[in-house]
Amino acid sequence: MTAVLTFDEIRALPKVVLHDHLDGGLRPATIIDIATEIGHPLPTADPVALGEWFRDNATSGSLVRYLEGFEHTIAVMQTPDHLRRIAREAVEDLVDDGVVYAELRYAPELFVQQGMTMDEVVGAVQEGLDAGVADAAAAGRPIVVRQLLTAMRQAARGIEVARLAVAWRDRGVAGFDIAGPEDGFPPTRFLDAFEYLAQENMRISIHAGEAFGLPSIWEAVHPCGADRLGHGVRIIEDVSFSDDGAALGTLAAYVRDRRIPLEICPTSNVQTGAAASIAEHPFGRLAELGFRVTINTDNRLMSATSMTQEMALLVEAFGYTRADLAKFTVNAMKSAFLPFDERITLIDDVIKPGYR
Ligand SMILES: O=c1[nH]cnc2c1ncn2[C@H]1C[C@H](O)[C@@H](CO)O1
Ligand SMILES: [Zn+2]
Secondary structure: OOOOOOHHHHOOEEEEEEEEHHHHHOHHHHHHHHHHHHOOOOOOOOOOHHHHHHHHHHHHOOOOHHHOOOHHHHHHHOEEEHHHHHHHHHHHHHHOOEEEEEEEEEEEHOOOOOOOOHHHHHHHHHHHHHHHHHHHHHHOOOOOOEEEEEEEOOOOOHHHHHOOOOOOOOEEEEEEEEEOOOOOOOHHHHHHHHHHHOOOOOOOEEEEEEOOHHHHHHHHHOOOOEEEEEEEEHHHHHEEEEEEEEOOHHHHHHHHHOOEEEEOOOOOOOHHHHOOOOOOOOOHHHHHHHOOOEEEEEOOOOOOOOOOHHHHHHHHHOOOOHHHHHHHHOOOOOOHOOHHHHHHHHHHHHHEEEEE
């Protein structure tokens, strides 16, 4: 029998995160620093209490409520200096968590309240990421980081954000995403952006199958051409379970058989009501059925989590071993929006040796 992995053992393993929001991963102390500097009122000025406030506020069973907490993080992300600091600290925190490859996403349109252009936003974030990556390399803990640019579903800047992603494709941006309230804002609202991205051969992840079910996933995959699904957990609604086993509907079969990666964020899903608990989370069944599942944080601040923590929760709930975690990590690296040769190098030289 193999011993259950401890938290510290999991922390030491090389990890890959594909779904982590830059504006959902700030350090509470940094929010307090910047809010004090700019005069933005916060619910509390104590870092521990502020972290708890974000977590509690996000644990409402509703995505719309969950999203309300971002008001305070977005407020402190309105200047190039603040973005550089937050991006650099994000890389530092991921390295500390054992992450070796990360795709960090955010919506540039949310950081223009004080006059930055969206292009300046992307540039400032990239400078912060570059600084964080250089710090990590100097400390002997290399990490590769890319940006994903998100357009907000409830707004109408999809095509602009898509153009920005293409403009920055060789300077740190690896793909495009849409996020925000899912119910009432189908991905086909941005069909022009997705058609443009297809013309440009740009990679696409779409938040879908979190607060809305199968029609949202179908639209993301087919008319919009998503390479990956952000969450996608509600694909389980297209699987029926009986004494004879599991039967996949045609959409579930399509997603599984085409190996469309699911960016699963267990704690976030419990907070927004997409899953009843970690133990009842569809992750276990989807993994068993052969879906390409990956483990992610979504919003480290709002979920008071880390990659180590998300893995530890799944180990506890489903009894996963080191070999299972290796598989989910290789799944994630295979699904990254990085050139194929670079993915293989990370798998062979960093991930596989790290799990041996
Ligand atoms: O899991 C999520 N679902 C939908 N929208 C989300 C999720 N996590 C964060 N967001 C929103 C809030 C952020 O301001 C925005 C861009 O990162 O994306
Ligand atoms: Zn998300």
